[in-house]
Amino acid sequence: MEVIIAPDRHKAALLVARIVAKELRADPRLVLGLATGRTMERVYACLVDLHRGEGLDFSVCSTFNLDEYIGIPADHPCSYRRYMDEHLFAQVNVAPGRTHLPDGMAPDLGAECRRYESLIQAAGGIGLQLLGIGSDGHIGFNEPLSALRSRTREKALTPSTLEQNAPMFGGDPAAVPRRAITMGVGTILDSRRCLMLVTGESKAAILAKAVEGPITSMVTASALQLHPRCQVVVDEEAAAHLQ
Ligand code: F6R
Numbered sequence: 001m002e003v004i005i006a007p008d009r010h011k012a013a014l015l016v017a018r019i020v021a022k023e024l025r026a027d028p029r030l031v032l033g034l035a036t037g038r039t040m041e042r043v044y045a046c047l048v049d050l051h052r053g054e055g056l057d058f059s060v061c062s063t064f065n066l067d068e069y070i071g072i073p074a075d076h077p078c079s080y081r082r083y084m085d086e087h088l089f090a091q092v093n094v095a096p097g098r099t100h101l102p103d104g105m106a107p108d109l110g111a112e113c114r115r116y117e118s119l120i121q122a123a124g125g126i127g128l129q130l131l132g133i134g135s136d137g138h139i140g141f142n143e144p145l146s147a148l149r150s151r152t153r154e155k156a157l158t159p160s161t162l163e164q165n166a167p168m169f170g171g172d173p174a175a176v177p178r179r180a181i182t183m184g185v186g187t188i189l190d191s192r193r194c195l196m197l198v199t200g201e202s203k204a205a206i207l208a209k210a211v212e213g214p215i216t217s218m219v220t221a222s223a224l225q226l227h228p229r230c231q232v233v234v235d236e237e238a239a240a241h242l243q
Pocket residue numbers: 034035036037038039040066067131132133134135138139140141
């Protein structure tokens with residue numbers, strides 16, 4: 001695991017966007033794994049700038065998002081599909097049919113999870129996976145005690161995640177869906193390259209656990225220590241607790 005410390009959150013996000021752009025230019029058919037959340041908004045803004053300013057081409061890449069809430073439709077203002085449309089898909093030239101998120105309204109959620117894993121396989125696996133970290137150490141929605149070999153499945157969200165995501169739901173944790181479909185830790189570790197972005201002092205303590213602590217299912221981001229090609233880009237605030 002390589003940790004890269006950028007001076008601030010803007011430069012950290014720009015660096016992540018530039019790494020994505022370099023991979024995409026080297027392989028226009030790249031299969032990109034995507035994350036949502038407030039940290040990623042800056043990355044997507046930089047990628048949109050690179051598309052508009054430098055002609056970064058998304059036309060033949062494919063994307064797979066890590067997760068989606070269960071029980072809200074794709075056109076709900078807080079769905080991750082809406083987030084992706086707003087922050088990236090509608091602003092670049094990605095082909096809509098090549099963008100994938102789990103369907104949190106599927107009548108058979110188990111079948112939907114299996115279908116999602118098969119789609120990733122059929123696309124040749126994920127080439128570059130973007131990640132953020134939750135306040136409880138999750139990647140995707142792999143909450144504490146997720147098996148490190150887990151695959152795409154349903155997951156109940158912890159009170160700390162409901163709290164973390166409440167601002168997107170009018171500030172009320174009770175309004176956040178209780179369950180989500182998420183790629184598993186094992187699914188994420190199968191990606192050929194992982195790139196995690198962590199910014200802000202509120203993430204400093206959990207980042208130190210993930211990067212320097214024991215590999216444990218209590219902090220699923222710590223599983224990235226097992227990955228042969230994982231970079232973690234952080235700003236100075238998030239790096240504050242690193243040794
Ligand atoms: C969401 C996801 C989550 C977030 C994490 C951090 O798709 O993968 O693991 O990356 O919860 O979210 P923010 O950036 O909002 O703190």
